[in-house]
Amino acid sequence: MLKYRRILLKLSGESLAGDDGYGINAAMLDRYAEEIREARDMGAEIALVIGGGNIFRGVSEAAANMDRVQADYMGMLATVINALAFQDALERKGIYTRLQTAIKMEQMAEPFIRRRAIRHLEKGRVVIFGAGTGNPYFTTDTAASLRAIEIEADVIIKGTRVDGVYDSDPEKNPHAEFFPKISYLDVIRKNLRVMDMTAITLCQENVLPIVVMNMNEKGNFTRLLRGEKVGSLVQADGA
Incomplete structure (x- = not known):
């Protein structure tokens, strides 16, 4: 019996870089894909949002003199590159996937359609959401909260x-x-870097719990789904 059946997993782009610091580390990609395969085999319905900081960060020094909107669109494209890499890694392990993007890219991905995404999950496919919310000034944390x-x-x-x-x-x-x-309010009051404030507020308003955990420790993901105490739980006061 799974504690959480339908989950949204949020990974940073930097996590895919591993010790390389930038780009995509094939070993890290394969490790994460294996963890997801094990969770999917347990019966979990899994959606993914991946950041793009390993390829391009819109607020980095490299983009300091760039128009913010232009930089954010470049960041959205970086998330799609990571999503495509992750899709390939999952499918090499025999996992059926669908990539949906907030910006239309019909040659490589479906447009995000809520009902279609849910149907894919019900059929046991891993759904990867790319290109953030499709709007500048919003982070992939906010995109993860919204999609979840x-x-x-x-x-x-x-x-x-x-x-x-x-x-x-x-x-x-x-x-x-x-x-x-910890409660959503304490995260906001203490200014803890769990997710950005927009993402935390969205979760608070919709009573959606957040678990922050070490994805680099093998087995943590499946242990959490089985109900073991892993990581930190962010939820409403008194829940």
């Missing part, structure tokens, strides 16, 4: 390289306080 709400996901799982939510960066501060459970 639209497909009626049970949870957003944010895969990171740390064990959950801390009051400061645990990679820089060995005394950082870990929060196994």
